[in-house]
Amino acid sequence: MDVSAHKKQQPLCIGILTTPDPKRQFSGNRENFIDLIKAGYEQGALVYVVTTSDLKLSGKQVQAYCYQLASKKWNKQLMPLPDVIYNRIPTRRLEIQSDVQRTIQACIRSKQVHLFNPFFFDKWTLFEWLDQSPEIRKYVPVTKQLSSQAVLESMLKRFPFIYLKPVEGKAGKGIMRLERITKKSGAQTYKLTMQETADSHYELFTNLSDVWNRIAENKKDENYIIQQGILLSNFNKRPFDLRALLQKTSKGTWSVTGIGARVAGKRSITTHVPRGGSIDDPARLLEKSFGPLKAKRILQRTRSTALLMANSVEQTSKQKLGEMSMDLGVDLDGRIWFFEANSKPMKFDEPHIRKKSLTRIIGYSVYLANKNKTK
Ligand SMILES: Nc1ncnc2c1ncn2[C@@H]1O[C@H](COP(=O)(O)OP(=O)(O)O)[C@@H](O)[C@H]1O
Ligand SMILES: [Mg+2]
Structure with missing residues (x-):
């Protein structure tokens, strides 16, 4: 990738946007920031960290945190106003603060800087966005807002088991699985499994109101x-x-920068690594389940489906996006399902995906910087 293709004389400047932190200067994952700063260095782009309180678009310069590769130290210094802003505000809680919102909105409006991935997605909005056309909808499991016992009842009538997930959840937190089991006598039992840190436990119920009360107790006031x-x-x-x-x-x-696979932990209802899940090779796993020929086809279809969904999310969200991660399931018939997309992807542990992902952020930033910003 040729960063010198950047139209200005000075090097391309990329600001990693995060919030200030009274204890440690700025919030967010320093290791990840350093990786991008190094990738920028190798590709001839200047990458530094800017906080939402330091970013003033009116000036030509900003107070920024620069990482000195030799001394491994962060220095606060005046830097040129970035051409591109890579939003890595780490949590929703920080993102919704009014001063943070003001900075994000100012970046969106600005004619000088390009900001991509302005906000976190939430799970319900995501499903509303993807509910537009039959061509997209067929990859999305039936999803409703958990608003009443009646919704729970109607979903359980349609499907033998369901997932309950917090709208603003991540990494498996707060996820529950509810299964309807019909006994030989015809009686119904409900098995509610709740994800804990790395384990999960279940409770059995015979009455749906009791299930509803238990779920309400668990979810508290979260959507x-x-x-x-x-x-x-x-x-x-x-x-x-x-x-x-x-x-x-x-x-x-x-x-598609890369596709990894996550295998669920022994007693987990999700596949997250912190919850006992493990990383594996998608081709190997799919071959074991479907044989080499079908596995190859599924992997190709996963790529094309992921691209279709990414385009659709971007179009319907009306946000400027540069990256997203996506969780996709493959069912027993080899059909592909969309679970969620994340606008603040976590680091991929597969080294080849990781390396390419950093190069691409720089490459896309060059593209943005060379583009005239139209409203
Ligand atoms: N509808 C579902 N059916 C089967 N498994 C699911 C379903 N929804 C989620 N899962 C499992 O739980 C994991 C976490 O769900 P996800 O929607 O990605 O939530 P989180 O934001 O917590 O990662 C998925 O990667 C998948 O393994
Ligand atoms: Mg997920």
């Missing part, structure tokens, strides 16, 4: 979605799913 459960393909009886990283390239179009 939840209720979703059709998908019987995922599995490896050694452990379900797995796929995590795709989608990014825009130096030509400004979406591309």
Whole structure:
């Protein structure tokens, strides 16, 4: 990638946007910031950290945190106003603060700087966005807002098991799984499994009102979605799913940077690594389940589906996006399902995906900086 293709004489400047932190100067994952700063260094771009309180678009310069590779120290110094702003405000709680919102909005309006990925997605809005056309909807499990016992009842009538997920959740936090079991006598039992740190436990109920009360107790006042459960393909009886990283390239179009697989922990209802899940190779897992030929086709379809969904999310969200991660499931028939997309992707542990992802952020930034910002 040729950063010198950048139209200005000075090097391309990328500001990693985060919030100030009284204890440690700025919030967010320093290791990840350093990785991007290094990638910028290798590709001839200047990358530094800017906080939402220091970013003033009226001046030509900003107070920024620069990382000295030799001394491994952060220095606060005046730097040119960035051409591109990579939003890595780490949490929703920080993102919704009014001064933070003001800075984000000012960046969106600004004619000088390009900000991408302005906000976190929330799970319900995401499903509203994707509910537009039958071509997109067919990849999305049936999803409703968990607003009443009646919704729970109607979803359980339609599907043998369902997932309950906090709208603003991540990393498996607060997820529950509810299964309807019909006994030989015809009686119904409900099995409610609740995800804990790395484990999960379940409780059995015979009465749906009791299930509803238990769920209400668990979810407290958080908003939840209720979703059709998908019987995922599995490896050694452990379900797995796929995590795709989608990014825009130096030509400004979406591309799949990489696809990884996560296998669920032994007693987990999700596949997250902190909850006992493990990383594996998607091709290997799919081959075990479907044989080499079908596995290859599924992987190709995963790529094209992920691209289709990314384009659709971007169009309907009306936000400027440069990257997203996506959780996709493959069911026992090899059908692909969309679980969620994340506008603040976590680091991919697969080294080849990680490396490419950093190069692409720089490449896309060059593309943005060379583009005239039109409103
Ligand atoms: N509808 C579902 N059917 C089957 N498994 C699901 C369903 N929804 C989520 N899961 C499992 O739980 C994991 C976490 O769900 P996800 O929607 O990605 O929430 P989080 O934001 O907590 O990561 C998924 O990667 C998948 O393994
Ligand atoms: Mg997820």
